[in-house]
Amino acid sequence: MLAIQALVTCLLVLIITPTNAFEATAEADIRPLDTFTVVNPRRKAEFDDELSALLDDNPAQASRVEAKFLWVRTPMIVSHSWSPMIALPRDIWPEFLAKLDVELIEGSFPKPDSDGVVLHEDVVRGRGMKLGDEFGRAVNVRHTTPGKFTLVGVFGGPSRVGLTDLAYASKPATVLYRRPPVQVVYAKTGRKDESDQYLRDARQENGHEAFTVIDARYARQRVAEVFQNLPLLIGFITGSVALVVALVISLLNVIAFQVRVDEFGLYLAIGHARWRLVRKLAIETSLVAVLAWLLGLGLGLLGVYLYKHLWLAPKGIAIYVIDARPLLFSLSVPVLSTLTGAIALGRRLHSMDPVAVIQRRGT
Amino acid sequence: MNETPLVVASNVVLEYHDGSRDVRALDGIDLAIQRGEFVGLVGPSGSGKSSLLFVLAGLRPPTSGRVAVMGEDLPAYADASAGMRRRRIGFLFQEPFLVPYLSVRENALTHAPGDAAEGRVEALAQAIGMTSMLDERPHRLSGGERQRASLLRALANNPDLILADEPTASLDQQTGHAVMDVLRTHTKDAGLLVVTHDRGMIEDANRVLFLRDGRLKHE
Numbered sequence: 001m002l003a004i005q006a007l008v009t010c011l012l013v014l015i016i017t018p019t020n021a022f023e024a025t026a027e028a029d030i031r032p033l034d035t036f037t038v039v040n041p042r043r044k045a046e047f048d049d050e051l052s053a054l055l056d057d058n059p060a061q062a063s064r065v066e067a068k069f070l071w072v073r074t075p076m077i078v079s080h081s082w083s084p085m086i087a088l089p090r091d092i093w094p095e096f097l098a099k100l101d102v103e104l105i106e107g108s109f110p111k112p113d114s115d116g117v118v119l120h121e122d123v124v125r126g127r128g129m130k131l132g133d134e135f136g137r138a139v140n141v142r143h144t145t146p147g148k149f150t151l152v153g154v155f156g157g158p159s160r161v162g163l164t165d166l167a168y169a170s171k172p173a174t175v176l177y178r179r180p181p182v183q184v185v186y187a188k189t190g191r192k193d194e195s196d197q198y199l200r201d202a203r204q205e206n207g208h209e210a211f212t213v214i215d216a217r218y219a220r221q222r223v224a225e226v227f228q229n230l231p232l233l234i235g236f237i238t239g240s241v242a243l244v245v246a247l248v249i250s251l252l253n254v255i256a257f258q259v260r261v262d263e264f265g266l267y268l269a270i271g272h273a274r275w276r277l278v279r280k281l282a283i284e285t286s287l288v289a290v291l292a293w294l295l296g297l298g299l300g301l302l303g304v305y306l307y308k309h310l311w312l313a314p315k316g317i318a319i320y321v322i323d324a325r326p327l328l329f330s331l332s333v334p335v336l337s338t339l340t341g342a343i344a345l346g347r348r349l350h351s352m353d354p355v356a357v358i359q360r361r362g363t
Numbered sequence: 364m365n366e367t368p369l370v371v372a373s374n375v376v377l378e379y380h381d382g383s384r385d386v387r388a389l390d391g392i393d394l395a396i397q398r399g400e401f402v403g404l405v406g407p408s409g410s411g412k413s414s415l416l417f418v419l420a421g422l423r424p425p426t427s428g429r430v431a432v433m434g435e436d437l438p439a440y441a442d443a444s445a446g447m448r449r450r451r452i453g454f455l456f457q458e459p460f461l462v463p464y465l466s467v468r469e470n471a472l473t474h475a476p477g478d479a480a481e482g483r484v485e486a487l488a489q490a491i492g493m494t495s496m497l498d499e500r501p502h503r504l505s506g507g508e509r510q511r512a513s514l515l516r517a518l519a520n521n522p523d524l525i526l527a528d529e530p531t532a533s534l535d536q537q538t539g540h541a542v543m544d545v546l547r548t549h550t551k552d553a554g555l556l557v558v559t560h561d562r563g564m565i566e567d568a569n570r571v572l573f574l575r576d577g578r579l580k581h582e
Contacts, residue, residue, distance in 0.1 A: 263462045269422060270454060270474045270516070355422050358456060359413070 001252050002292045005337055008245045009296025009330045010303065016234050016326035017304045017319065018077070024318040025081045026223045028122065031159040032084055033216040035099045037196055038069050039183045040212040046180055051210060054202055055183060060195035062188045065092055068169040069182045069214075072119065072162055073144045074126035074316055081317075083123050085145065085162030086184065087169035087176070099186075100159045107131045107153030113167050118153035120160040126316020147176045231325075238329040246336035253285060253341040257348055264349060265357025277349055282342040289334035289341075297327065367434055368395035369524050369554040370419055375428035377414055377577075388414040389425070390577035396554040398523070401547065403565030404558045406574035412558040415574065416526045419556070420452055433523060453517035453553075455527035455546070459509035461501040467512045468497040475520030484519050491515070491545045507538035514542060518549050525550050527557045531564050539564060 039055065041047055047055070047066075055064060068087035073080045088096055090112065097103065102120075110116025119129070129135070129151050138148035149164060169176040187195035196215040203209050257264070267277055301321060308319045377389040388411045396402055406412050417423040418430060421437040430437045432452065453474070461470045471484045488494045491511050501509055510530065517525060527546065531539030543564050546555065557565055565571060573580040 262460070266460050266462065267473065269420075269456075271452070272473075355417050358417075358422075358460070 001249065001256065002288050002295070004252070005245065005249060005289060005292030005333060006296040006299065008241065009293050009333050010299040012238060012241060012330040012333065013297060013300025013326045014303045014307070015237065016329055017300070017321070017323050018307065018312075019230060019234060020323050020325070021077055021312060021317050021319040023223060023227060024320045025076060026219075028158070028160045028318045029081055029083045030216055030219040030223070032100055032161045033214065033219055034192070035159070035186075037185045037187070037192075037199060037216075038067075038084075038214040039064075039185055039199060040069065040214060041180055041182075042209050042211055044210075047183055047211075054210070055185065055199075058185070058195055058198045058202070060187050060191035060198060062186045064183045064185045065089065066181045067166060067184045068176060068179055069184075070145055070162075070176075070179075072123055072127075074123050076317060081126075083120060083160040083162060085117065085119070085164065087164045087166040088184070089166050093163065096163070097155075100157065100161060102155045102157035102159055102161060104153050105156035107151075110152055110163075110165050110168070113165065113171070114152075115147075115149050115164075115168055116152035117149040117162055117164040118155055119151060119162040120155045120157075122160055122313075122316035122318065123162065124151065124154050124316070125314055146179065147174055234325065234329060238332060242332040242336050245333055246340045249289075249337035250340035250344040254344050254348060257281075257345050261352070262357055265352060265354045268352065268354035269358055274349055278342070278346045281345045281349065282338070285341040285345065286334070286338040289338045293330065293334040296330065296333075300326070300330075369398045369400075369433060370394070370396045370556075371429075371431045372415075372419065373429045373431075375415075375418060375425045375430060377411075377418055377423060378426045388577050389418065392418075392428070392577075392579050394419075394572070394579060396524070396556060398554055399552055400570070401550075401555045401565075401568045402557070403562075403568035403571040404556060404574060405560065405562065405565075405571060410574045411577040412574050413528055414577075416454075416528050416556070416558060419524075420454055420526055451520070451523045453520075453522035453525040455513060455517045455525065455530045457529040457532050459501070459506075459513040461509060461512055461516075463501055466498045466500060467493065467504070467515065470501070470512060471515040471519045474516050480519045483521060484515055487515055487518055487549065490549070507534055507541070510534055510538070510542055511545070514545055522553055524554045525556070527555070529558055529560065531559065531561060536563075 041051060044051065055061065065088065070085045070087070071082040072085045073082055093109065104118060105121065107118070109118060127135070131151055131153070133151045134148060135143050135151070136145050136148040137143050147169070155161065155163070168174065169179070171177060185195065185199065196213065196217065199213045199215070203211050203213055264277055268274065304319070304321050308321060312319050372392050372394040375389050375392040376387070378385060378387050380386070392415060404412055404415070414423065418425050419432075421430070421432075461467075462473065465473070467488075468481075468484060472480055484497070485494070488497050491514065493508070493511055493515065496504060496508060496512070501512065504512060510533070514530075517527075525546065530546070531542055534542060539561070546557075547567070557568070559565055
């Protein structure tokens with residue numbers, strides 16, 4: 001009984017937890033936007049004096065820097081994830097990386113004016129790249145990143161971000177030249193939300209958006225929209241499994257009760273009240289269910305941990321090993337099995353005739 | 364002897380269906396047992412001896428008639444309050460009927476949990492030579508030892524009435540007499556009703572009742 005419930009709990013954790021890989025990976029891609037906000041002109045090719053003045057009126061802004069903003073596509077379990085890659089002036093690289101808590105762990109930084117790029121280790125693994133590999137639409141039309149780049153270094157750290165030289169991305173000879181520059185806006189300490197709110201409020205110009213604000217809130221909203229129906233699937237799977245398990249468990253409880261029918265017949269015969277016996281059985285059933293749940297959770301989390309390190313990490317896919325959703329969903333197994341088990345056993349006990357048990361025993 | 368009978372059965376009738384057959388297991392039983400009285404009950408198989416014990420213990424409600432234990436009507440089995448009163452009755456079954464995963468001590472205390480009962484179980488165990496077996500599981504005991512263990516359980520809460528249904532039937536003569544000696548020694552202030560086929564086990568009974576076809580005859 002305990003083993004079956006533990007196994008089902010373990011399976012639910014193993015089935016449900018990997019669905020957070022989409023969110024966990026998206027979160028790693030979004031995390032740089034907790035440090036800065038990207039502002040992209042919409043109606044003009046670049047930030048002219050008027051738009052620049054509008055940005056600089058932001059009371060929560062600490063600094064801003066011109067950059068080019070690109071996305072690097074990485075295969076996911078289903079579809080792809082998109083990590084930001086930024087072309088920045090070389091002189092601000094150290095400050096940019098320090099704020100993101102990202103550091104070079106392999107290779108080197110791009111040489112001046114070169115097509116070199118440093119990508120995050122997850123992205124490098126996910127794309128199956130090695131130092132010296134070239135990528136970009138100019139290399140392979142199936143690549144989504146415009147231009148041509150050569151991988152020269154690998155970043156490690158919590159934020160998935162790629163870095164290249166703005167001077168290269170601004171060369172008239174490259175396709176990136178035609179890509180409009182964006183502004184990377186840093187807020188004053190502790191005023192990021194205020195800064196982002198100012199930018200969102202300021203973007204409207206005569207009923208049209210003067211610029212797009214790509215901040216963490218915007219990105220997380222987009223991710224939430226993509227996954228908004230996921231609980232429908234998970235809830236259905238979990239509910240169905242839990243119901244079947246509950247029925248099986250109640251059946252097993254009744255079978256186990258048959259083995260102990262003499263014991264309960266004896267308790268009734270020597271004067272134990274039925275409701276006390278029902279309570280005893282309910283406590284036993286719930287203890288087994290809780291123990292099984294804890295055991296199943298432990299096994300499930302161990303399985304997810306191994307899954308993460310042996311299969312997902314080499315593909316550059318992130319996952320939260322500890323996730324409230326599978327824990328809560330799997331809780332339906334002990335709750336339902338305790339309820340159905342206790343009801344089934346209570347009914348059996350209620351209809352039990354201790355004299356019949358004694359007489360059968362005596363024959 | 365106390366003037367108020369420990370147990371009184373008045374015109375007790377017990378009927379039940381056995382398949383398509385209507386069975387009148389007890390037919391107008393009148394019986395009173397006093398405190399300190401040892402009563403033997405004999406009769407052929409199927410005469411209603413066990414049925415009478417079940418009715419007196421409150422395990423089977425009589426079809427008609429009245430059963431009173433210690434001056435109180437014994438409610439129907441389904442009545443929750445019957446449980447506590449029934450615990451004043453020690454029941455000794457033909458089979459030891461021990462819970463296999465509990466020790467002898469734990470089995471004895473299922474009938475009467477608490478420190479007082481634990482002390483009494485220790486004393487009883489010493490009296491019947493079972494002290495060294497108190498922490499053993501039933502499967503490690505012989506048939507006689509198991510029956511003595513069930514005796515511990517029946518006597519653990521110092522019951523007012525002991526109902527014993529052929530307690531020596533599965534034992535050899537010597538062990539059977541030993542069990543009866545213990546039963547007699549430790550129930551001097553209680554009422555004792557013993558169902559048996561072996562007249563030798565009840566030779567020192569105050570009374571012997573004979574049951575045939577659900578009707579009681581005094582010998």
